[in-house]
Amino acid sequence: MGSCVSVPERRIVILGRKGDGKSSAGNTILGEKVFTPKASGDSVKAICEIRKKRRYGSKITVIESPGFFDTDRDDKEMKSEIIKALVECAQGVDAFVIVLKVGEYTSQEIEVLQRCLKTLKEDVFDHTVILFTFGKQLKDQTIEEFLKANSQLQELVDKCGGRCHVIDNKYWKKRKRGNKSNKVQVKNLLETIAKMRHKNGCFTNELFQKIEIQIQEEIGKMGGENLPPEEKRENAKKNVKEKILVQAAGATTGVLIGALLGACGAVTIILAFLQMTFPIRALLNVAAAVVGVGGAREAETGVTDPEEAEVKTGEKAGGTSTETGEKAGEAVAEAVRAAAAAGGAGIAIQSDD
Known part of the structure; x- marks a missing residue:
């Protein structure tokens, strides 16, 4: 999408449905509880939360965007929060992180996901990473094996250049090493974002x-x-x-x-x-x-x-x-x-x- 203002930080926009763990994913990325999760049964959280922290040698700004898949609200509060996200992203976005949970997907859920993503220009996917939550649900599977069983999700990951990571906001917190460690997975995620930015620049328009x-x-x-x-x-x-x-x-x-x-x-x-x-x-x-x-x-x-x-x-x-x-x-x-x-x-x- 062209060049953007050079700033010494990583600006990450988190997208996803209610109940898939957006807020918890933001907490895991920043390494502390700064976002407040909302129960999946509650109404849509009309808040664009923005948190910043220095981690792994970079200043990281995480923007939890409200309502990517939940746009039934059309009130002033929701609009205000989305505009806040727009203004925060003025200098460019290093990565859009689409949060999805590990589990079974109904045909209706897949249809909604595809319909939403079809609205995006293809070059947006050059700046997008998929982050799966509820990693414990994989059990003995790898994330690659999980994707092979779901061709639509595999297609989405392929559109994003194969960039895909998995965390578990609850059960992998205390593990220090290995694939079932949030610390390891977040470090890998940030490395992926750094490589993506080096190759494609940051997203701007x-x-x-x-x-x-x-x-x-x-x-x-x-x-x-x-x-x-x-x-x-x-x-x-x-x-x-x-x-x-x-x-x-x-x-x-x-x-x-x-x-x-x-x-x-x-x-x-x-x-x-x-x-x-x-x-x-x-x-x-x-x-x-x-x-x-x-x-x-x-x-x-x-x-x-x-x-x-x-x-x-x-x-x-x-x-x-x-x-x-x-x-x-x-x-x-x-x-x-x-x-x-x-x-x-x-x-x-x-x-x-």
């Missing part, structure tokens, strides 16, 4: 880069404030998060999660929301990129002529193509929704419930 520009602009506004650089950045990230939450209020949680994971249609839609101050013609071009040249204009205005489309959309925005008030924001949201309805978004992530 136009949306991440735009958010990073906004963060730098916020830092610039602080001028000579006598604050450490890290504290300035944290304050800037909070400001940017609040701005994006307002600008992208019309986006669904599914679209926001798709943007976090690099789904093309979702990235384009969120970029459109963030460019509300652009001239209307620029906004039309963004929408057209989603549904094909001309399609967005026709979907929004009912006409195919570019000049006429711009005039009609300008009228919706209050009579001028550069108005940045509330009416302009509404016009942008309508254009994006029309583009998505026309079939260009391709980011409908379903719940596994």
Whole structure:
């Protein structure tokens, strides 16, 4: 996905379903209990937890993303948490770690998994590692033998370049060596991520880069404030998060999660929301990129002529193509929704419930 800002840390985004051990996996990776697991029977945890620690010679940032497979909630809290994850990832992601549990998978579970992953661009898998939890369930099997019995899971691991590890957040805690030691497995996982980053770089996209520009602009506004650089950045990230939450209020949680994971249609839609101050013609071009040249204009205005489309959309925005008030924001949201309805978004992530 191109180069990203060079930072002396590993930024890891943990994805997965409720009940598969995302929080516990984050604790195992960082070597201490910093994430709070939620019982699988409880409601979806609408929290993007971010924890940092230095381990094995690297500063590790673990971001537990809410709701990758559980997008039935569409409230402001959930959106706020996903946007927090987007802002945290502005400098690029070293690895997406998809957490799955060892065990039997129903055909419905496999179908949901495949449907979710089909929304991702192929190059996302160049930055993805599969981490299986509940390793004790393997019994005398190796993880390779377990995968051979499930062709769909094997296919997923193959898509990720064969990068696959297994831990047991409960039973392998105290083992110090061997394959049934979390310490050994986490060290292997971090080595895999380091090799992956060396080969493929870190994951970034136009949306991440735009958010990073906004963060730098916020830092610039602080001028000579006598604050450490890290504290300035944290304050800037909070400001940017609040701005994006307002600008992208019309986006669904599914679209926001798709943007976090690099789904093309979702990235384009969120970029459109963030460019509300652009001239209307620029906004039309963004929408057209989603549904094909001309399609967005026709979907929004009912006409195919570019000049006429711009005039009609300008009228919706209050009579001028550069108005940045509330009416302009509404016009942008309508254009994006029309583009998505026309079939260009391709980011409908379903719940596994």
